[in-house]
Amino acid sequence: MKIWEDLLQDIEKNIPSGAECELKMMHSKSALTRFANSQIHQNVDEESADVFLTLHKDSKTITISTNLTALKNPKDFVSRAIESLNNSPLDKGWAGLPKSSQSFNGLSTIDESTPDERANKVNDFVSQGKKMNAAGYCSSYINNYFVWNTNGLNSSDSSSSAFIDGIFRTESSAGSSHRGGILLSDIEAQQAGSEAAKLATDGENPEDIDPGNYEVILGHEAVSTILVFLGVYGFNAKSKIDGMSPINIDEKQFDDQINLLDTPEDDDSIGFKIDASGSKKRNLEIVKDGVSKTYFHTRRTAKELNTKNTFHELFGWGENFGGIGTNIKLLEGNVPQEEMIKSIKRGIYINEFWYCRVLDPITQVVTGLNRNGSFLIENGKIIKPVGRLRFTQSFMASLAPGNIVSVGDKSRYADSEFGEGMLKVPALHLKEFNFTGGVSG
Amino acid sequence: MFEYLDIAIDSAIESGAKYSDARVLISKSRSIAAKNGEIENFNENEKIGIGIRALVGSSWGFYSTYNLSNESLKLAGKKSYEIAKASAIVSGKDMPFADVPVIQDSYTTPHNENPFSVSSSDQINLLIESTEKMKKLGSSRAFGRLDFWDTEKWFASSQGHKIYQNIIESGGGISSLSVGDGETQIRSYPQSFGEYRTGGWEVVKSFEFENHIERLAEESQRLLVAPQCPEGTMDLILEGSQLALQIHESVGHAIELDRILGWEAAYAGTSHLELEKLNKHRYGSDLMNIVADATLPGALATFKYDDEGTPAQRVDIVKEGIWTGVLSGRDSAAVAGVDPGGMVRADGFGRLPMVRMTNVGLLPGDSSLEEIIQATDNGIYMETNRSWSIDDIRLNFQFGCEAGWLVKNGKIIDMVKNPTYTGITPEFWGNMDMLSGEDEWVFWGTPNCGKGQPSQIGHTGHPASPARFKNTRIGVRG
Numbered sequence: 001m002k003i004w005e006d007l008l009q010d011i012e013k014n015i016p017s018g019a020e021c022e023l024k025m026m027h028s029k030s031a032l033t034r035f036a037n038s039q040i041h042q043n044v045d046e047e048s049a050d051v052f053l054t055l056h057k058d059s060k061t062i063t064i065s066t067n068l069t070a071l072k073n074p075k076d077f078v079s080r081a082i083e084s085l086n087n088s089p090l091d092k093g094w095a096g097l098p099k100s101s102q103s104f105n106g107l108s109t110i111d112e113s114t115p116d117e118r119a120n121k122v123n124d125f126v127s128q129g130k131k132m133n134a135a136g137y138c139s140s141y142i143n144n145y146f147v148w149n150t151n152g153l154n155s156s157d158s159s160s161s162a163f164i165d166g167i168f169r170t171e172s173s174a175g176s177s178h179r180g181g182i183l184l185s186d187i188e189a190q191q192a193g194s195e196a197a198k199l200a201t202d203g204e205n206p207e208d209i210d211p212g213n214y215e216v217i218l219g220h221e222a223v224s225t226i227l228v229f230l231g232v233y234g235f236n237a238k239s240k241i242d243g244m245s246p247i248n249i250d251e252k253q254f255d256d257q258i259n260l261l262d263t264p265e266d267d268d269s270i271g272f273k274i275d276a277s278g279s280k281k282r283n284l285e286i287v288k289d290g291v292s293k294t295y296f297h298t299r300r301t302a303k304e305l306n307t308k309n310t311f312h313e314l315f316g317w318g319e320n321f322g323g324i325g326t327n328i329k330l331l332e333g334n335v336p337q338e339e340m341i342k343s344i345k346r347g348i349y350i351n352e353f354w355y356c357r358v359l360d361p362i363t364q365v366v367t368g369l370n371r372n373g374s375f376l377i378e379n380g381k382i383i384k385p386v387g388r389l390r391f392t393q394s395f396m397a398s399l400a401p402g403n404i405v406s407v408g409d410k411s412r413y414a415d416s417e418f419g420e421g422m423l424k425v426p427a428l429h430l431k432e433f434n435f436t437g438g439v440s441g
Numbered sequence: 442m443f444e445y446l447d448i449a450i451d452s453a454i455e456s457g458a459k460y461s462d463a464r465v466l467i468s469k470s471r472s473i474a475a476k477n478g479e480i481e482n483f484n485e486n487e488k489i490g491i492g493i494r495a496l497v498g499s500s501w502g503f504y505s506t507y508n509l510s511n512e513s514l515k516l517a518g519k520k521s522y523e524i525a526k527a528s529a530i531v532s533g534k535d536m537p538f539a540d541v542p543v544i545q546d547s548y549t550t551p552h553n554e555n556p557f558s559v560s561s562s563d564q565i566n567l568l569i570e571s572t573e574k575m576k577k578l579g580s581s582r583a584f585g586r587l588d589f590w591d592t593e594k595w596f597a598s599s600q601g602h603k604i605y606q607n608i609i610e611s612g613g614g615i616s617s618l619s620v621g622d623g624e625t626q627i628r629s630y631p632q633s634f635g636e637y638r639t640g641g642w643e644v645v646k647s648f649e650f651e652n653h654i655e656r657l658a659e660e661s662q663r664l665l666v667a668p669q670c671p672e673g674t675m676d677l678i679l680e681g682s683q684l685a686l687q688i689h690e691s692v693g694h695a696i697e698l699d700r701i702l703g704w705e706a707a708y709a710g711t712s713h714l715e716l717e718k719l720n721k722h723r724y725g726s727d728l729m730n731i732v733a734d735a736t737l738p739g740a741l742a743t744f745k746y747d748d749e750g751t752p753a754q755r756v757d758i759v760k761e762g763i764w765t766g767v768l769s770g771r772d773s774a775a776v777a778g779v780d781p782g783g784m785v786r787a788d789g790f791g792r793l794p795m796v797r798m799t800n801v802g803l804l805p806g807d808s809s810l811e812e813i814i815q816a817t818d819n820g821i822y823m824e825t826n827r828s829w830s831i832d833d834i835r836l837n838f839q840f841g842c843e844a845g846w847l848v849k850n851g852k853i854i855d856m857v858k859n860p861t862y863t864g865i866t867p868e869f870w871g872n873m874d875m876l877s878g879e880d881e882w883v884f885w886g887t888p889n890c891g892k893g894q895p896s897q898i899g900h901t902g903h904p905a906s907p908a909r910f911k912n913t914r915i916g917v918r919g
Contacts, residue, residue: 030895032894032895033527033528034894035531036702036703036704036705036706036707037533037534037702037703037704038531038533039531039532039533039534040500040527040528040529040530040531040532041501041528041536041704042501042503042704042793042795042894043500043501043502043503043524043525043527043528044502044503044504044505044524044792044793044895045502045503045504045505045520045524046504046505046506046791046895047505047506047507047508048490048505048506048507048791049507049508050488061483062483063482063483063484064484064485064486065484065485065486065487066486066487066488067487067488067489067490067507068507068508069488069489069490069507069508069509070467070487070488070489070507080485084483084485084561087560087561087562087565088480088483088561088562088565089479089480089565089569091479091480092479093479093481114527115502115523115524115526115527115528116527116530118527119527119528119530119531120530122530122531123530123531126531133703133706135703135704135706135707136707137707137708137894139894139895165707166707167706167707169703169706174706176707242476242582242618243581243582243618243620243625244618244620244625320474320476320481320482354710354832354833355830355831355832355833356830357828357829357830357841358828359827359828359841359859359861359918360624360625360859361625362623362624362625363623363624365918367828367830367839367841367917368830369830369832369833369837371832371833388832388837390830390832390837390839390863392839392917392918419896436863436917436918437837437839437863437917
């Protein structure tokens, strides 16, 4: 991409001698078509080109960032970085730059989706529940990422992704569904709409039930939220360093049926094949047969814990956030959802969680609510829709040995509290889940 | 910059839009994070770009770009029109758009020292010294952070608006984390996630971190050995910053008109409030008087015009416990038949302006924290937020705080850990029976309010003073 080549040439010649330098640029085209009350009400398209420059010299480090327009004069930009570098304290955590052998070139040209194409996907979704009120979004992204450093690394990669996520509402209920993929054409908007419409229809006139410990079936979105919390707060090596992670490597902390991977190398994985440092990502076992196998590391956390980097730096999140897995997959089991329901004497189906917040990081006790499709199951059958419940439950305990009854046989990309496209998961059948409050508090 | 805006807006109108507005922003930010006497993160950022909206029929389109070349600006206008046209593929009811006065004006946040003119080494040293001292006093991890924003904004519309604003915001905070056997406890100052206001470096200096370091280190360690917060129904006394978040979650979001109209239904949710109940619905006790005031000097959400060119205002939201007002923009106000409230803002040039809380605050009462404690026979006093969760209609909530104090017979008896409380919005506010006065009224700021898709982070203000809530369910644990 010419803008990157020009930028690199201009910056490179202004780098002070003896400095280690890392230059990154993210060029993105993002579009999101939003609908509510069954009509498109917000429709946005953005082109951005953000630049990050890191300098390390005399044991000091500075990162400054800008976009191509604000950058104006590359010489001034580097001078500003040097001035800030001089004001900076010693950086004891500096872990160096990746070597040139880590370079990767995956740059490609990807066609943008048009506003009309996104609107048509929205139409496909909305048309599945004609009498109901639809809301949601259809989005598409193209990102091109470039990294260069003074070790000679020169990496680039392209990625695209597209999503549809929506709900249908009736007077008394709502149902949601979600689809994600690499291209907009991959997105099954009608199928997502049909699922959401059925949940909303089946969920009409919900009844309140008493809080307590229930056997539960968690739908894709609910499972995704549990795993993203464990990924961000548990498997993130920064959490371990800060004394706030419940994860202990080589301990059997989860049920035998939990097998968790990070799979950036898989063809169907969304996102870049390189991390923010420009290093090639690798597929990784996170949990094997219930045993925790690794944290997500960045250069700095790997240095601090004296272990190998797993290449999980995220662009733009800052050095102090640690490593995040962006291609987490929970391996499928072999139990269809219908079989899960048949096996339950009394329990609840939860489609989606909402507003989950950590009460205690070390036990990962989290509180949140259910929404968009919850049903009481009795004697192997769905009996009735149920209203709002608040849970206060350790997410670690929810997946602990003995608490997984079965793992669903179908996985898909599922939305979570931390965004789209990060997790591909099946449904889960759990022995116990603790609901601490109902609609009356 | 206005000439850039004119090129883009003219292009949108020439393409066929019936209305267009646009903003050029120069946004500077500086963010510093420290841990245990060392800097963990120092980042300076500057971005420039344009965001343009076009209205075609009843459909909106928005396009943004970093590229301010003539060709790109013309393309931006055209694209905003094309996107709006595509919106009509899935159309519905006509969407009116309220008129507001056409204004040409400028405004700069009053401040003493621009935080970007202050040497970053002074700011870095403040954090290094604060966290180093806390660590030496026994904190397992001592954290500190400072953030500064300097945003120059040029707004113009096809109706003739030309408004320049320079908004300066500053703030930060420090925390002491203590790690025990299978648990962590934290104490933060001025509040969790930091305290932020409009203004310069003087905002941070006013916090006087040095006077709170010892207390934070001591309290975070003491919490490890403190008894658990008791479970039961009793009186709850909330310190100001926790009450500010309570206002944010259970009032601020609930009164956003876009939520009430269902525009946020799929993501942020809707509201338990229905427009038919405006001026009738009892939100809380007679002591409850909430205003949304974007004109409060020094509060975090203070400006002169919103991102649609509507003047900043003070709007009554709850008067003596009765719901009286909403947060609105030009489109949502027109749909609901209310006056536009000047409450629409965007997170940078690349995001669509949307309804955002301004300074949604609880007006002070005539009591004091001391009097409230003296008047309480059996209760818990809770300080500083640690977790928050509320349902998607803003009714059922559960909050956790960093520290609690058992209050018996008018006196603080003991510190308790892991304090939580839960409730239902109108019942909870209906139980507010004592409220501190102006002396303890603080302009708390929330710098991390997420809303919208694509995601936007908003800066909101919540003036509040300590208050008591009777018969609250306390001590929920998993």
